Amino acid sequence: MVKIRLRRQGGKKHPFYRMVVAEARSRRNGRCIAEIGYYNPTSTPVTLVVAEEEALRWLREGAQPSETARALLRKSGVLARWRQEQAGALPVEAER
Secondary structure, three states, X not given: OEEEEEEXXXXXXXXXXXXXXXXXXXXXXXXXXXXEEEEEOOOOOOEEEEOHHHHHHHHHOOOEXXXXXXXXXXXXXXXHHHHHHHHOOOOOOOOO
């Protein structure tokens, strides 16, 4: 199973997270398939950048976001767009 989750980086007491697509069995900071964004909770204001098209592509292919990744995808608007596609409101982009 493929999951969308966060990989912790940064120093002690200065966390910085990358949003990655990884196999469910791999370690938290282990091997990943793709990086689709990053999240910095220590900056003011909080920084959240998500490659929207990449995230949507992985969601279409069945990747399951973790609870935290789901909350961040919801905050960035990617999850709402994906749900609209699922309901048939938006056309799915053609495969290249």
